[in-house]
Amino acid sequence: MDILIEGVGKRFDGVAALSPIDLAIPSGQLVALLGPSGSGKTTLLRLIAGLLPVDGGRIRFGDNDATRLSLRDRRVGFVFQHYALFPHMSVFENVAFGLRSQPRRQRPAEATIRKKVDDLLELVQIAALRDRLPAQLSGGQRQRVALARAMAIDPTVLLLDEPFGALDAKVRIELRRWLRTLHDETGLTTVFVTHDQEEALELADRVVVMNQGAIVQDDVPERVYSHPASPFVFDFIGRSNQIEGEVRDGLFFAAGMSTPLTSDDCPVGPATLYSRPHDLRLSESGKGLQAKVLEVRRLAGRVTLEAALAGQTRPLVMDLSSHDLLALPAAGERIGLSLQHYRVFAAAR
Amino acid sequence: MARSSERADAAISEPRWLRWLLIAIAIALILIVVVLPLAVVVVEAAAQGWAAYQNAILESDTLAAIWLTLLVATLCVPANVIFGVAAAWAISKFRFPGKGLLLSLIDLPFSVSPVVAGLVFVLLFGAQGWFGEWLKAHEIKIIFATPGIVLATFFVTFPFVARELIPLMQQQGQDQEEAAASLGASGWQMFWRVTFPNVRWALLYGVLLCNARAMGEFGAVSVVSGHIRGLTNTLPLQVEILHNDFQTAAAFAVASLLTVLALITLGLKLWLERRHGESLARAARTH
Numbered sequence: 001m002d003i004l005i006e007g008v009g010k011r012f013d014g015v016a017a018l019s020p021i022d023l024a025i026p027s028g029q030l031v032a033l034l035g036p037s038g039s040g041k042t043t044l045l046r047l048i049a050g051l052l053p054v055d056g057g058r059i060r061f062g063d064n065d066a067t068r069l070s071l072r073d074r075r076v077g078f079v080f081q082h083y084a085l086f087p088h089m090s091v092f093e094n095v096a097f098g099l100r101s102q103p104r105r106q107r108p109a110e111a112t113i114r115k116k117v118d119d120l121l122e123l124v125q126i127a128a129l130r131d132r133l134p135a136q137l138s139g140g141q142r143q144r145v146a147l148a149r150a151m152a153i154d155p156t157v158l159l160l161d162e163p164f165g166a167l168d169a170k171v172r173i174e175l176r177r178w179l180r181t182l183h184d185e186t187g188l189t190t191v192f193v194t195h196d197q198e199e200a201l202e203l204a205d206r207v208v209v210m211n212q213g214a215i216v217q218d219d220v221p222e223r224v225y226s227h228p229a230s231p232f233v234f235d236f237i238g239r240s241n242q243i244e245g246e247v248r249d250g251l252f253f254a255a256g257m258s259t260p261l262t263s264d265d266c267p268v269g270p271a272t273l274y275s276r277p278h279d280l281r282l283s284e285s286g287k288g289l290q291a292k293v294l295e296v297r298r299l300a301g302r303v304t305l306e307a308a309l310a311g312q313t314r315p316l317v318m319d320l321s322s323h324d325l326l327a328l329p330a331a332g333e334r335i336g337l338s339l340q341h342y343r344v345f346a347a348a349r
Numbered sequence: 350m351a352r353s354s355e356r357a358d359a360a361i362s363e364p365r366w367l368r369w370l371l372i373a374i375a376i377a378l379i380l381i382v383v384v385l386p387l388a389v390v391v392v393e394a395a396a397q398g399w400a401a402y403q404n405a406i407l408e409s410d411t412l413a414a415i416w417l418t419l420l421v422a423t424l425c426v427p428a429n430v431i432f433g434v435a436a437a438w439a440i441s442k443f444r445f446p447g448k449g450l451l452l453s454l455i456d457l458p459f460s461v462s463p464v465v466a467g468l469v470f471v472l473l474f475g476a477q478g479w480f481g482e483w484l485k486a487h488e489i490k491i492i493f494a495t496p497g498i499v500l501a502t503f504f505v506t507f508p509f510v511a512r513e514l515i516p517l518m519q520q521q522g523q524d525q526e527e528a529a530a531s532l533g534a535s536g537w538q539m540f541w542r543v544t545f546p547n548v549r550w551a552l553l554y555g556v557l558l559c560n561a562r563a564m565g566e567f568g569a570v571s572v573v574s575g576h577i578r579g580l581t582n583t584l585p586l587q588v589e590i591l592h593n594d595f596q597t598a599a600a601f602a603v604a605s606l607l608t609v610l611a612l613i614t615l616g617l618k619l620w621l622e623r624r625h626g627e628s629l630a631r632a633a634r635t636h
Contacts, residue, residue: 072530
């Protein structure tokens with residue numbers, strides 16, 4: 001079911017946690033709300049779930065105004081950051097909770113409940129653990145139980161709060177792939193909150209980047225990465241280099257740059273150039289940005305180079321391609337760098 | 350190997366003689382302050398034989414005191430369970446103005462002397478009290494009667510259940526309740542299927558302490574009871590009266606009943622801590 005958010009905001013004790021925003025999430029998509037802590041992403045998720053009342057605006061699930069529905073009638077599958085499993089109930093009873101909580105007239109027969117829960121446990125691949133207590137499970141297993149429990153009520157939408165936050169790195173990547181497959185199988189409209197840009201980019205159909213209670217970019221992962229809408233997004237999504245300078249006559253000038261660069265449509269005035277570490281190259285002619293090598297580091301099969309640019313306070317970081325490795329510069333050596341891709345943004349004032 | 354670990358022990362712990370001295374002091378204190386009085390109760394109660402013991406307890410005023418004590422406990426404990434759960438629920442799951450004040454008010458009976466608590470009720474409901482005239486006109490007797498004793502006991506015991514539940518429920522947070530609500534549970538279902546199972550052992554623990562205090566309370570009850578034999582005497586008051594009447598054996602016989610109650614409470618408390626200490630402390634560890 002598609003979710004339509006119109007002018008929804010939230011203030012806590014007079015402080016805006018979320019400025020009124022609009023957002024449309026088409027049916028069947030897997031959407032990431034990405035942002036640093038305090039960006040309002042979890043608030044937005046809880047507003048969609050109905051765990052928080054909206055201050056104003058409307059949230060529609062399909063044709064229904066969800067803001068007028070009770071939590072029970074919204075039928076939202078919510079997976080909590082720390083899972084919030086019921087510690088005194090077995091895995092089976094945890095998953096059956098939503099079915100057993102339905103009003104008596106709508107409650108399915110015991111046999112139907114058993115069948116449905118067993119099917120769900122099968123789907124999330126923990127059928128063998130059905131009689132265990134949550135305390136006897138690993139983090140990844142608890143996550144699966146929480147997911148099965150949320151899906152038991154045939155939710156209209158599935159919402160996940162930092163679904164992989166509490167897991168170790170290896171399990172996280174494994175579960176991430178699995179969640180993607182599961183989503184493709186079930187086709188449930190799914191929204192998840194994360195502060196991990198890699199997770200958002202890899203998993204989601206669409207990434208909604210948030211900062212300071214507002215949406216700063218809403219796009220497919222590929223474009224969020226390659227065409228960040230603002231300096232904040234550029235800096236938040238992946239590593240970045242920044243060069244201070246100014247824009248004149250459609251060109252970007254900076255100390256340490258022998259030739260100016262075209263500056264997109266950035267207005268005249270002080271500006272900052274942003275570029276990714278892997279978009280820097282050693283120029284063969286020694287032209288381009290004039291820099292001095294500070295340090296060469298090898299880490300996990302990758303070689304990174306740190307270089308100081310004349311007249312710039314912050315050093316540049318670049319990933320060397322295998323091509324560059326033939327003539328690896330040493331610390332102290334002077335090199336020329338060329339930029340493959342970059343973006344110029346007007347300096348914040 | 351053994352020697353080196355011994356040396357390491359010596360480096361981080363006190364000399365042996367000091368350890369033994371400290372242990373000896375502790376044991377001596379416990380013997381004098383706890384074990385000896387307990388032994389005296391048992392010995393004195395049994396001093397004049399089983400028949401005298403039976404007579405002392407089956408004496409009509411004492412039976413009335415037992416009955417009144419049980420009545421007070423049966424009224425106060427459930428009332429405190431309801432109040433304690435409601436207060437703990439409100440304080441740990443909601444934000445509202447005056448929450449800090451409510452918390453301090455719950456603690457008040459801990460800090461006020463029981464005698465003062467009793468006096469407060471006398472000043473409110475006594476013949477010369479604020480509501481004295483009105484109560485007299487409507488022929489309602491509170492002070493020097495059972496309602497006053499119940500009120501005073503309720504006042505003195507009301508922190509026990511709430512205080513036991515609040516820290517636990519605060520640690521558990523509201524995640525589980527929110528999960529239950531999002532899964533469609535009603536408030537009632539949420540309480541009985543999620544909140545209550547999470548706090549049931551702590552609740553039982555609170556009930557135990559509350560009950561022990563309700564049956565053993567002396568100060569506040571003494572002020573409001575008026576010591577009317579066979580009518581407004583609870584067990585602790587009965588012990589005092591018998592003692593003042595120089596009926597030492599009878600006083601100790603009645604006291605032994607209270608002692609048995611204390612021992613049962615202690616036993617149950619130990620069992621709870623051993624068997625369910627896990628769930629009493631669970632919240633602390635998972636967060």
